[in-house]
Amino acid sequence: DVKVTQSSRYLVKRTGEKVFLECVQDMDHENMFWYRQDPGLGLRLIYFSYDVKMKEKGDIPEGYSVSREKKERFSLILESASTNQTSMYLCASSLGGSLTYEQYFGPGTRLTVT
Amino acid sequence: GDSVTQMEGPVTLSEEAFLTINCTYTATGYPSLFWYVQYPGEGLQLLLKATKADDKGSNKGFEATYRKETTSFHLEKGSVQVSDSAVYFCALSTGRRALTFGSGTRLQVQP
Numbered sequence: 001d002v003k004v005t006q007s008s009r010y011l012v013k014r015t016g017e018k019v020f021l022e023c024v025q026d027m028d029h030e031n032m033f034w035y036r037q038d039p040g041l042g043l044r045l046i047y048f049s050y051d052v053k054m055k056e057k058g059d060i061p062e063g064y065s066v067s068r069e070k071k072e073r074f075s076l077i078l079e080s081a082s083t084n085q086t087s088m089y090l091c092a093s094s095l096g097g098s099l100t101y102e103q104y105f106g107p108g109t110r111l112t113v114t
Numbered sequence: 115g116d117s118v119t120q121m122e123g124p125v126t127l128s129e130e131a132f133l134t135i136n137c138t139y140t141a142t143g144y145p146s147l148f149w150y151v152q153y154p155g156e157g158l159q160l161l162l163k164a165t166k167a168d169d170k171g172s173n174k175g176f177e178a179t180y181r182k183e184t185t186s187f188h189l190e191k192g193s194v195q196v197s198d199s200a201v202y203f204c205a206l207s208t209g210r211r212a213l214t215f216g217s218g219t220r221l222q223v224q225p
Contacts, residue, residue: 004157033212042118042203042217043158058212090157100146100165100207105157 004106006091012112019078021109023091030096032074033103034066037088049074050096081113116141118204120216127194127223135189135219137204145206147180147187152201194223
């Protein structure tokens, strides 16, 4: 059974803290993605990676960075958390070669920044 | 740029009612189209997809037909169940970047 796991379901951090969100997939997928989900806005792409150490900015990369040192792991970093980064964060992965392949999602991390 | 427009929710139906959730898109080229579903407390999962014009995707009683002439991919089900209560997302991909999602439509089915 395919699986994408995220390190935390719920997280509460203070303004200015550095925050790490971890995502691990066990399907040997080349592509991995980070989205944030906000009511009325759907999912917006923050960053994606199509190979180890490779990354591309999505629609809303400001205030975020990513790291992909191993194929199965893709980390999202909030360098200095702010209250407007309170959101649900979803990680996904897919096969490489095409961005039209099905994406498999993790359960999400609900981050609250106070 | 690419975009997806979905009808706003929530959509509230009684069990066994007919469901339609409208989805229209704007994209250059010939996108692949998807419906994803998010059940309460879970991540998204693929419900169905279509990769070219006039294709019909289907799964779990849900159907959607890729209509190039109207740039639409409406989701339908003939008889909804309480267990279908979820948020439904329409999405597209042109292959040049990751998925572009609509804003989501919440479906509530009452017994």
